[in-house]
Amino acid sequence: MPNPLHLPMVPRALRNLVSKPATRRYPYEIRPRFAGARGTIEFDVETCNYCMLCARRCPAAAITVSREERIWAIEQLTCIGCGVCVDVCAKNSLSMSVNSRAVHLRSEVGPQGQRPGHEEWHKPAPAAADVPVG
Amino acid sequence: MRRTTIPFGPQHPVLPEPLVLDLILMDEKVVDAVPTIGYIHRGLEMMVERVEYTEMGFVVERICGICSFMHGMGYCVSLESIMNVEVPERAAWLRLIWAEISRIQSHLLWLGLGADAFGFENLFMHCWRMREQILDIFEKTTGGRIIHSVNRIGGVKRDISDSELDAILVQLQTLGAAFKETARVFGTDPSIAHRLGGVGILSKVDALAVDAVGPMARASGLRTDTRLIGANYYDRIEFEPVVETAGDCLARVVVRMREIDASIDIVRQAIDKMPKGEGLPLENRPRGNPLGEVFTRLEQPRGEVLYYVKANGTKNLERFRARTPTFANIPAMIKLVKGCDLADVPNIILTIDPCISCTER
Numbered sequence: 020m021p022n023p024l025h026l027p028m029v030p031r032a033l034r035n036l037v038s039k040p041a042t043r044r045y046p047y048e049i050r051p052r053f054a055g056a057r058g059t060i061e062f063d064v065e066t067c068n069y070c071m072l073c074a075r076r077c078p079a080a081a082i083t084v085s086r087e088e089r090i091w092a093i094e095q096l097t098c099i100g101c102g103v104c105v106d107v108c109a110k111n112s113l114s115m116s117v118n119s120r121a122v123h124l125r126s127e128v129g130p131q132g133q134r135p136g137h138e139e140w141h142k143p144a145p146a147a148a149d150v151p152v153g
Numbered sequence: 154m155r156r157t158t159i160p161f162g163p164q165h166p167v168l169p170e171p172l173v174l175d176l177i178l179m180d181e182k183v184v185d186a187v188p189t190i191g192y193i194h195r196g197l198e199m200m201v202e203r204v205e206y207t208e209m210g211f212v213v214e215r216i217c218g219i220c221s222f223m224h225g226m227g228y229c230v231s232l233e234s235i236m237n238v239e240v241p242e243r244a245a246w247l248r249l250i251w252a253e254i255s256r257i258q259s260h261l262l263w264l265g266l267g268a269d270a271f272g273f274e275n276l277f278m279h280c281w282r283m284r285e286q287i288l289d290i291f292e293k294t295t296g297g298r299i300i301h302s303v304n305r306i307g308g309v310k311r312d313i314s315d316s317e318l319d320a321i322l323v324q325l326q327t328l329g330a331a332f333k334e335t336a337r338v339f340g341t342d343p344s345i346a347h348r349l350g351g352v353g354i355l356s357k358v359d360a361l362a363v364d365a366v367g368p369m370a371r372a373s374g375l376r377t378d379t380r381l382i383g384a385n386y387y388d389r390i391e392f393e394p395v396v397e398t399a400g401d402c403l404a405r406v407v408v409r410m411r412e413i414d415a416s417i418d419i420v421r422q423a424i425d426k427m428p429k430g431e432g433l434p435l436e437n438r439p440r441g442n443p444l445g446e447v448f449t450r451l452e453q454p455r456g457e458v459l460y461y462v463k464a465n466g467t468k469n470l471e472r473f474r475a476r477t478p479t480f481a482n483i484p485a486m487i488k489l490v491k492g493c494d495l496a497d498v499p500n501i502i503l504t505i506d507p508c509i510s511c512t513e514r
């Protein structure tokens with residue numbers, strides 16, 4: 020027969036009455052990120068030489084670089100924040116901010132709904148007659 | 154007696170991840186269970202064909218959110234043994250420390266989920282509050298709470314300063330002391346003993362027969378732990394695997410609780426023994442492409458994990474395969490479920506600590 024007066028949580032419950040809550044009131048109280056936390060990738064357009072190393076090494080294929088058109092693009096929803104691009108960039112054009120990215124409602128997609136990383140990204144949109152109906 | 158089939162999962166209040174069990178019942182007793190997996194397959198192993206071997210570690214890490222550090226470490230250890238790269242001493246110690254901290258994190262997560270499954274929501278909150286402190290340690294030292302991305306082939310990306318290591322140890326020991334109070338509730342509360350004690354007993358003979366791994370096997374009295382083979386600097390640590398003999402659901406809870414203390418002690422020993430100082434080497438970058446094949450074993454929080462890597466001398470590996478502990482424990486779970494009451498099924502499933510993301514990759 021178990022002892023009905025065995026209440027091992029009582030000391031903790033009494034302490035909780037006088038202690039601060041373990042949670043924060045999140046939207047009003049935001050804890051600053053720790054220094055060195057991994058956040059979004061930041062790009063410096065002045066120094067980049069469009070060598071395309073970051074696009075080739077990105078495990079998620081989130082980066083698109085075009086040397087001819089001098090375009091550097093990242094799809095934030097595909098980026099996994101591993102930091103490989105920052106490590107391989109010879110010109111130090113890429114850096115990682117400690118702030119995590121805001122929630123994107125829509126992915127940044129190409130004119131035909133492609134994601135960057137696909138070769139169709141920079142192709143012109145097909146003529147209306149080429150688009151299959153239905 | 155009527156024979157009924159009840160589908161358990163893929164969505165069920167106690168299941169954090171989609172597992173399906175078709176339970177065949179005679180009245181209230183389960184007579185058979187047919188598992189089905191395949192709801193969360195992402196084809197990560199196939200990605201070796203597209204992602205170069207240097208970056209594949211970051212993909213492997215994402216197999217699972219709970220043991221992500223160990224997955225990344227296992228991949229890097231495999232490639233290091235193929236390419237004959239020696240990891241600098243401080244980097245190897247840092248890996249060991251992170252691995253043990255992630256074990257504490259995983260066990261706290263599971264204890265919380267387990268408490269929630271048997272209806273003790275208060276304990277769930279306490280366990281997850283403690284786990285949050287561990288996640289803060291990870292965010293400070295690796296840059297990420299869940300996905301750490303610090304392992305690289307040949308070493309680690311980041312260092313932890315000596316003063317920070319000491320602070321982490323103090324924080325872990327404080328947490329260990331605070332956890333004792335929660336552990337006392339798990340160990341002495343009559344409702345928990347009633348719900349878990351004597352339920353789902355896996356005998357030592359059966360555990361051997363169905364090849365149970367990890368805490369599941371250790372709760373049945375098997376002294377099995379991959380850390381005992383001494384790889385990855387575990388041979389320099391004095392430690393004894395936590396073994397319980399009862400083999401029931403409560404014993405599996407107790408094993409994981411005691412492993413938290415054991416892991417804190419391993420971290421303490423590692424911080425004592427590692428070389429101190431700033432600017433010590435952390436990485437030996439490998440040269441060229443890997444050629445050869447290797448099997449690697451690690452002890453994850455859920456048990457032994459096995460990696461097979463085959464490299465063909467190009468930038469992309471030929472084959473990467475992970476056999477995860479949950480996959481090895483599914484036969485044990487099926488064995489336990491047969492013959493138990495329907496009401497005990499959630500607890501039995503949860504006490505194997507199922508990680509279906511790992512299992513399906």
